[in-house]
Amino acid sequence: MPADRAPSVLITGIHSEQGFAISHRFRKEGWFVVGCDQGTAVGRNARAHITADLTDESDCQRAAKRAARLGNGLDCVVHCADVRLDGPIEEVGSAAWDVMMDVNVKSVFLMSTACLPYLSAAHGSLVAVAPGRVAADGEHAVHDATRAAVIALMDSLSAELAGRGIAVHVVRADEQGAALGPDEVADRVWAVAGFDSEGNELSFAHAH
Numbered sequence: 001m002p003a004d005r006a007p008s009v010l011i012t013g014i015h016s017e018q019g020f021a022i023s024h025r026f027r028k029e030g031w032f033v034v035g036c037d038q039g040t041a042v043g044r045n046a047r048a049h050i051t052a053d054l055t056d057e058s059d060c061q062r063a064a065k066r067a068a069r070l071g072n073g074l075d076c077v078v079h080c081a082d083v084r085l086d087g088p089i090e091e092v093g094s095a096a097w098d099v100m101m102d103v104n105v106k107s108v109f110l111m112s113t114a115c116l117p118y119l120s121a122a123h124g125s126l127v128a129v130a131p132g133r134v135a136a137d138g139e140h141a142v143h144d145a146t147r148a149a150v151i152a153l154m155d156s157l158s159a160e161l162a163g164r165g166i167a168v169h170v171v172r173a174d175e176q177g178a179a180l181g182p183d184e185v186a187d188r189v190w191a192v193a194g195f196d197s198e199g200n201e202l203s204f205a206h207a208h
Contacts, residue, residue, distance in 0.1 A: 005072055005073075006030055006031060006032050007030075007031050007032070007075040007076065007204040008031065008032040008033075008034065008067070008070070008071025008072070008073060008074055008075050008076075009026050009031050009032070009033055009034070009071075009074075009075060009076040009077070009078060009193070010034045010035075010036055010050075010063075010064070010067040010071075010074060010076070010077045010078070010111075010115065011023050011026070011033065011034070011035055011036065011046075011077075011078045011080065012035075012036050012037060012054055012077075012078070012079050012080060012081045012107065012111060013037055013079070013080040013081030013082060014033075014035030014036065014037060014043045014045075014046060014049070014080075015035070015037055015039050015041070015043060016080060016081070016082065017182040018080045018082075018129060018173065018182045018185050018186070019035070019037075019043070019080050019081075020043065020044070020045065020182065021182035021183050021185065021186035022078055022080060022129075022182075022185070022186045022189050022190075023035065023043055023044075023045035023046055024044075024045045024186065025186040025187070025189070025190045026045070026076075026078075026190070026193075027045040027046075029190070031075075031076075032047055032070075032071050033045055033046045033047055034046060034047065034048045034049070034050060034067045034070055034071060035048070035049045035050070036049070036050045036051075036052055036054070036063050036067065036111075037051075037052070037054065037081060038051065038052070038053060038054070039051065047070075048070045050063045050066050050067060054081055054103065054107035054110065054111060055102040055103060055106050055107055055110070056110075057110050057114075060107075060110040060111045060113075060114040061114045063111070063114070064111065064114035064115045064118065065114075067115075067118075068115075068118040073118065073121065073122050074115060074118035074119060074122060074124060075119075075122045075124040075125070075202075075204045076119075076124050076125045076126070076127065076193050076194075077111065077112065077115045077119065077124075077125075077126050077127070078127045078128075078129070078189055078193070079107065079108045079111065079112070079127070079128040079129060079150075080128075080129040080185075080189075081103055081104070081107050082103070082104055082129070082131045083099055083100050083103040083104060084100070084131065084140065084143045085099065085100060085142070085143070086139050086140045086143065087139050088139050089139070089141050089142070092141075092142055096142065097142050100142050100143060100146050101142075101145075101146060101149075104131055104143075104146035104147075104149075104150065105146050105149045105150055105153070108128050108150055108153060108154075109153065112126055112128075112157065116161075116164075116166070119166045120164045120165060120166055122204065123165035123166070123202060123203060123204075124166060124167070124202070124204070125166065125167040125168070125169065125192075125193050125194065125195075125196075125202060126154075126157065126161070126166055126167070126168045126169070127168075127169045127170075127171060127189055127192060127193055128150050128153075128154045128169075128170050128171070129170075129171050129173050129185060129189065130147050130150040130151050130154075130170050130171065130172050130173060131143055131144075131146055131147040131150065131173060132147070132172070132173030132174035132179040132180065150170065151170050151172070154168055154169070154170035155170065158197050162196075162197060167192075167195060167196040167197055167202060168197065169192040169193070169197070171185065171188045171189050171192065172188075173185050
C-alpha cells in the first residue's frame with residue numbers, strides 16, 4: 001500500500017519489544033511505518049513489511065529500495081535489531097560472536113549504506129538503538145562489544161553525513177547501567193528522529 005506524503009520510516013527489528021514500541025510511537029504520530037526483519041508478518045503498527053536478511057548486502061539494498069517506493073521516499077531509518085547470546089567468554093565461541101556482530105553491528109552498516117540515497121534526497125535522519133548494557137557481573141562481553149561498536153559507528157557517521165543533509169543519532173537503551181523499558185526507548189528515538197545533531201528541526205518533523 002503506497003503512502004501519501006506523510007513522513008515515512010523504515011524500522012528494522014520491528015517485531016522485538018523495542019521495535020513494537022517505536023513503531024507504535026511513529027504510527028501514532030501519523031507516519032507511514034515500514035517494518036523490516038527476517039519475519040514475514042506485518043507488525044501491528046506497520047503499514048507494510050519487508051522480509052530481508054539484514055546481514056546480506058544485496059537484501060538490504062533491495063529492502064531500502066522497496067521501502068522508499070512504499071513510502072514515496074524515506075525520511076527516517078531506525079535500527080533496533082538486536083541479538084544477545086550470553087555466556088563466559090571462553091564458552092561463547094566464534095559462531096555466537098559472528099551472529100551478534102552480524103545482526104547488531106553489520107546490519108546497521110549495511111542498511112544505513114543502502115538507505116543513504118533516499119535519506120539524502122529527503123534530508124532525513126538515521127537513528128540506531130545501541131544494545132543496552134546489562135549488569136556488570138554478567139557474562140555478556142560480546143554483546144557489550146556490539147553496543148560499543150554501534151555507538152562508535154553512529155558517532156562517526158554523524159560527522160561524515162552532516163554535509164549530505166542526513167542527521168545521525170544513537171539512542172542508548174540503558175541509563176546508569178540499568179536497561180530502559182521499550183516505551184522509554186521509543187520516547188528517546190522519537191525525541192531525536194526529527195532533528196539534526198544541533199537540535200534544529202528537520203523539514204519533515206511535523207509534516208503529518
